[in-house]
Amino acid sequence: MASRQQPPRGSAGRPRASRGAAAVPVGSRMTIAVLVFAAFAAVFLLRLVYLQVIVSDHYSAMASESRTVSFTTTPRRGTIYDRNGIVLATSVEATTIYANPSEVEDVPYTAFRLAETLGGKESDYEKILESETTFAYVKRQATVEEGDAVRELGLDGIYFIADTRREYPNGSIGGQVVGYCNVDGEGITGLELQYNDILKGTPGTYSAERGNASKGSTPIPGGVHEETPAVDGTDIMISLDIKMQNTVEQALASGVEKLGTEEGSAVIMDAGTGEVYAICSLPYMDPSDMSSSKVGSDQLKPITQAFEPGSIFKTVSILSILEGGSMTPESTLFCPATISADGYTISDSHERGDETYTLRQILDHSSNIGVSLAVQNAGFREFYDDILQYNLNERTGVDYPGEASGTLRPFENWGRVIGYNASFGQGLSVTPLQMVRFYGAIINDGVEVTPHFLISKPQTGERPEYPTEKVVDSPAALEDMRSMLRTVVTDGTGKAAGVEGYEVAGKTSTAEIAEGGVYKKGIYNLCFTGYIDNSSSQLVCFVGANEVSGMAQVTQIFHDIMATAIEQYNITPK
Numbered sequence: 001m002a003s004r005q006q007p008p009r010g011s012a013g014r015p016r017a018s019r020g021a022a023a024v025p026v027g028s029r030m031t032i033a034v035l036v037f038a039a040f041a042a043v044f045l046l047r048l049v050y051l052q053v054i055v056s057d058h059y060s061a062m063a064s065e066s067r068t069v070s071f072t073t074t075p076r077r078g079t080i081y082d083r084n085g086i087v088l089a090t091s092v093e094a095t096t097i098y099a100n101p102s103e104v105e106d107v108p109y110t111a112f113r114l115a116e117t118l119g120g121k122e123s124d125y126e127k128i129l130e131s132e133t134t135f136a137y138v139k140r141q142a143t144v145e146e147g148d149a150v151r152e153l154g155l156d157g158i159y160f161i162a163d164t165r166r167e168y169p170n171g172s173i174g175g176q177v178v179g180y181c182n183v184d185g186e187g188i189t190g191l192e193l194q195y196n197d198i199l200k201g202t203p204g205t206y207s208a209e210r211g212n213a214s215k216g217s218t219p220i221p222g223g224v225h226e227e228t229p230a231v232d233g234t235d236i237m238i239s240l241d242i243k244m245q246n247t248v249e250q251a252l253a254s255g256v257e258k259l260g261t262e263e264g265s266a267v268i269m270d271a272g273t274g275e276v277y278a279i280c281s282l283p284y285m286d287p288s289d290m291s292s293s294k295v296g297s298d299q300l301k302p303i304t305q306a307f308e309p310g311s312i313f314k315t316v317s318i319l320s321i322l323e324g325g326s327m328t329p330e331s332t333l334f335c336p337a338t339i340s341a342d343g344y345t346i347s348d349s350h351e352r353g354d355e356t357y358t359l360r361q362i363l364d365h366s367s368n369i370g371v372s373l374a375v376q377n378a379g380f381r382e383f384y385d386d387i388l389q390y391n392l393n394e395r396t397g398v399d400y401p402g403e404a405s406g407t408l409r410p411f412e413n414w415g416r417v418i419g420y421n422a423s424f425g426q427g428l429s430v431t432p433l434q435m436v437r438f439y440g441a442i443i444n445d446g447v448e449v450t451p452h453f454l455i456s457k458p459q460t461g462e463r464p465e466y467p468t469e470k471v472v473d474s475p476a477a478l479e480d481m482r483s484m485l486r487t488v489v490t491d492g493t494g495k496a497a498g499v500e501g502y503e504v505a506g507k508t509s510t511a512e513i514a515e516g517g518v519y520k521k522g523i524y525n526l527c528f529t530g531y532i533d534n535s536s537s538q539l540v541c542f543v544g545a546n547e548v549s550g551m552a553q554v555t556q557i558f559h560d561i562m563a564t565a566i567e568q569y570n571i572t573p574k
Helices: 026-054 056-065 107-118 122-129 144-151 190-194 242-258 310-324 359-364 368-378 380-389 416-423 432-443 475-490 555-568
Strands: 068-073 087-099 136-142 158-167 204-210 219-228 236-238 263-270 276-281 332-335 338-341 344-347 355-358 447-449 454-456 468-470 503-515 518-533 539-549
Touching (some): 107 144, 136 158, 242 276, 263 432, 310 359, 310 518, 332 359, 332 368, 344 368, 344 416, 368 380, 368 416, 380 416, 432 539, 518 555, 539 555
Antiparallel strands (some): 087 158, 332 355, 503 518
C-alpha cells in the first residue's frame, strides 16, 4: 500500500506569508481603495467648489479682462472767444485710432496700409502693432476723415474711439495769449494753462468687451458701457480783440524788421478797465503748428520778461517830483554837460553843452542829467517811496502764467549813482505791462487797474471783478504830467508818434543793455509808451524793439497802431 505524500511546506494548501510583511485581508484592500478614491473625490470637489464659488469672480474678471479694453474719455474742452465773440480756440470732433496687437494677423500689411492712409513710417506702425499689449494707440485725435478712411480698410485688430481735438482758427494771431494744449487735453501755455481747470471739464471712463478677433470686429452687443460720463468744460470770453491783435502783430513785425532786429513786443490796454486788447512779442507762436514754432515763441515777453526801461521811466521820476511839489513844469534847473557820482560820469544820450532847462524841457529832450539832478533835489528817499507807491516793484496780478516782477534794490543799498541811474530807468527792471499800468493811472485819475484777460463766462454770465488802487492823490500833478507828455510828442523826442487831429502823449526810450556787469556799446532797447489824451479812449500802448544797433525810435510803430485804433474804435477828441 503506497504511502500518501505530504505537500511541501509553504506550497498550495496553506498560505505562506512573505518574509517581513503581514498578510492583508481582501476586505481591507477594498476599504483602502475606497478611501483613496474618496480622498481624490473630496479634493476634486473642494477644488471645484473653490473655483466655482470662492474665486469664480476673480477668474471671471480675468477672462473678461483678456477681452476688455478700458480708458478715459476726453470731455469737450471749453471754447475761448475774443471780446467780440470770435472763436480763438475750440474743440472739434476727432477719432482716436488704436490697435489690439494680439489680433493683428499680418503686421507688415497692416503697417503698410496705415502709413499709406495716415502718413508716417511703416516701421513706426510695426513697432506699435508688435507691442506686448492689448491696447496701443495708432493715432490720437485724428481727423474724422482720417478715421473713416482707416475704418474702410477693415484691418484686423484696429479700433476707433470718438474723440475731440483742439483747433486754433486764427493760427499765430494771438497764439501766445491763447496758448496750446497737449494731446491729453491739458493746457500747456497761455490762457489754456491759466484757465485749464475751467476749460478742461472732467474726463469720463469707458470700457469695451470684445469677442474673437475678426475682420472689422466690433464690441460685443451690450458689452460697451461708459462707466462715468465726461463733463464738458466751460467756455470763456477774453478781452483780446483779434482784429486789433492782428494789426499790432503786423505793425510790430514790420517795424522791427526795418530797425534791423528780430525782437520786439507791444501791448494795448484800457486804462479804465484793465482789459488787454492786444499783446504780443516776437517771434510769434502758432498753436496749430507747434512743430514749426521757434524757441521762445511761447513766451509773452511783455508779461514774462523784465527789462531796464530807460527813459520811459523818467515819467515816474517827473510825477514823483510834481507830487512832492519841489518843481513845476516851468521850474528851471541848470544842467551841465556831465555830472559825476561815485567814480562814474553821467551824460545825456546826445552831446551838448551846459544848459538851463525847465522841467518840461528836461522831459522833452529826455535829459539824463536834468532828471537826475531834479530827483536829487526832490530827495532820493521820496523818489524810492513813490516807486513803491506806484507798485512798480510788484507784479500786476495779470491772469497769465509766469508773470515777472522786476527788480529794485533796497534803499539802504542806494548810493548817489544808483539814484541817478534809477531816475532815468537804468539799474532797475520792470515789465512792459507794469509800465502800461503806471501810464494808465496818469489818464485814469491816479487809479491803477489790474490788467486782465478773462471778462466773462458766457454760459453762466459770470463776470469777474478785479482790484483797483488809487496811487496818485494830486489831480494837479496828474494834469501837469499829462501836459508834459503831450509836449514830448509836439516839441520833443516823440514827434513821429503824433496823429493829426489828436493830442498824443507819451515818452520815448533808448535804454542801454546790461551784460556781464557792463553796458553794451551801441546796442539799445527802444521803447515808446503813450496814449491819446483828451479823447474818448483810455487805451495805453507800449511798443518796444530789442537789441537795436545805433540810435533809433519805435514811435512810427506806435503811430501806425494807434491810427488804426482810432479808426476801429471810432476814437474822438474831446
